[in-house]
Amino acid sequence: MPHTYMTSEELAMYPIPDRRTELVRGRLVVREPAKLRHGVVAGRMLVLIAAYLNANPIGIVCAADTGFTLARKPDTVRAPDVTYIRADRVPTEEVIGFDELAPDLVVEVRSPGDRTRMIQTKIRHWLDAGTLLVWLIDPRRQTAHVHRANGTETALAAGDAFDGEEVLPGFSVPLASLLAPTLLPAAHTAQSPR
8 A cells, every 4th residue: 555645735734733743744743842041042142143134134044843845745844943044045935834944043952852863854855945054052061063065064162153154144153052061040040929
């Protein structure tokens, strides 16, 4: 019996509450929502890129779980933690499924349960589709990796910084600032009601 593969358009019409979904070669991949630390790291990167784009309006930044169709027949739809798309590449029309577009920059935050092979496959999907830079942040190990379209890779330690290179010229953020503890200082904690 032949396999039935899901399409990008079918995935868009197939909501699964409280889950993160992607399509890998036509097969539905369902994951648990991200945990707090993951969300904090991704949120910090989103805010920093958004601030950069406010001062340098050269494109748009997208929040977590924005889906992109990277391949067809069978379809692959990936949804990274943060993306940047150059202004002249931003789609102008809504589509039924997910835009067929590889963002210029993809930021992925590794969750504790992510297997290395799964992460490598995801990075390969982005680069094969045309993404120029993939930043992989591993909060647990306090490291990161920069993967480029030309095949080069750079490992970052806590003392190093991300560089926007030609994709986000002049953008720089220290890895340590993304990985700082998530607890608020005592002066900013909520007061209990009296």
